[in-house]
Amino acid sequence: MNITKEQIDELNAVLKVAITKEDYQDKVDKILKDYRKNANIPGFRKGQVPMGLIKKQYGKAVLVDEVNKLLQDNLNNYLVEEKLDVLGNPLPKQQDNFNWDSEELAFEFELGLAPEFEVSLKTKKAIPHYKIVADKKMIDDQVTRIRKQYGKLVAKKEITAGDEVTGTFVNEAAEIEHKTTLDLSKVKSKKALSALKGSKPGDTVTLKTKGLLTEDYLLASTLGIDREQAEDLNIEVEFNIEEVNERQPAELNQELFDKLFGPGNVTSEKEMRERIKEDSEGQFQQQSDQKLLNDVTEQLIESTQFDLPREFLKKWMQTTGEKPLSPEEASDEFERSEKGLRYQLIEGKLIKEHGLDIQFDELKEFAKGFIRSQMAQYGQTDPKEEDLENIAGRVMGNREEVKRLSEQLMSQKLLSLYKEKANLKVKEVNYDQFVKEVYG
Structure with a gap:
């Protein structure tokens, strides 16, 4: 087998694959011999069917199947060995009147190549990083709600x-x-x-x-x-x-403090207000972080310019879904997904350049932390390490859970990177101001 690459332009190439009989004939013959041993055809004893009849009935299907396996394995190996960064998968070019009986079989595959580009986190426009504070009015309102709730x-x-x-x-x-x-x-x-x-x-x-x-x-x-x-x-x-x-309204006394925060953890109205402020701002931090992730993502997509092999990707989208798409449908799908594809490439480059890849042990520890926080919600504040290990092991055996936790951990890593490296401008607001600015 021989594979050669013809570069069309920076984003497109064609792989030419030449396969000779020596590449597949031994495997085809072995499979056909196995078919002959087990064939049940009227008029012939089992194992005594003429090979010519076996070849006539099964030969072409076995040949096509073996050649396709050869193509898939060798194409994948070629892409890895040549370190080709491709988008989608190689697309076979249409070949009319293809002759499977030829001594040499020739195939061509279109490739869409990932673009070369640089990512700068120091964008020209500073991105607001909201610090949401719990102001006096919010704390007063929260105290009023608590007193009413427990009254x-x-x-x-x-x-x-x-x-x-x-x-x-x-x-x-x-x-x-x-x-x-x-x-x-x-x-x-x-x-x-x-x-x-x-x-x-x-x-x-x-x-x-x-x-x-x-x-x-x-x-x-x-x-x-x-x-x-x-x-x-x-x-x-x-x-x-x-x-x-x-x-x-309930009185602000030790009985109420113990109900809210546990026995003896808060002993005065001042401490209660400080605790409400701390807890509220901790919850606000999650919203602020999500907003920052979204804003940096948008800014990176806008400021990082590169071309994509658009026509190749449209062709690829025609054949990769649950059902084939028309050229018009594939074009529409590309327009809808282009932004997400661009960010996937940008994110991949950031992960590679800053060493953010997730390791198995790291993900397992992250899972244990997640499990620990869930157990704490049900009163188990000091779980045994053995129990955490067992539960984490079961979680890590679930593909969907691993995917979900990996996405969460990567978001944390990217967030830390953005806070350290991106061009951010801290903006202190109360929660009402945050909602008004972000959601209108």
């Missing part, structure tokens, strides 16, 4: 502002009949609040659904309907009042 309910005879009212919403035409507890602090409509205030258990109040609550998404759960039905719902519902309760 006690006191029954009342009449509704006033801020009460919690238990009752049943009813609208027969819309098939609504749902018992719920309505927190008046979540009621937005002034007309609804006016109608509710002063009402007593046993009364029925008619309310309009449109603009009833402070957040539209709350309407579905309040009425016991799905989100699609609740969207833009504008009807009247009857609210049959059954109970009225006032939630008296």
